[in-house]
Amino acid sequence: MRSRYTAYVMENQEYLLQTWHPSTRPMQLDFEPTKWIGLTVHSHTQSDETHAQVTFSARYKVNGKAFKMHECSSFIQEYGQWFYIDGDY
Template structure:
């Protein structure tokens, strides 16, 4: 990623050739709230890429939020959203695959995640890893 993260393409790859500042950057910076659970999940992926622990903890539901996050040296390779749907106005689920490497070894995380909206803000609750 370039020195100026905002001038780089967004890691979430939601749309082709969209800058970070125009996509997930506005959520991570606090300029806007993610309007959907999928947008929140994508911004959380981007936050993992950039090791933005404060945003990740802020968007994690208090009932399941860890006290802190430790980042391993990770090379994030891509995100694929498999499905996203609202259960009702304040609950949603998103299934995704995130690909990455640690010490040159490739991995994938496939998760079915649950989200809740509280006070207008979507929060990650938990997920089932496939």
């Protein structure tokens, strides 16, 4: 989760797409001018060896206005690598 947050901060589309599961991965990402200002991981739950959920909050600004997103993200592990599946807000 922290590495994907850092990729958003750095606008590293390649890394985000590589760590996004092919079943839900978009063709490309469009980045708005966003200033990411903080990540808090609230919980991590692993339901089995290949499935996990991470609940987090991320703070950011767009055009000087502050926002906070809260998400429970689902991940799956395949071939030793964790992939983002989707998230519930």
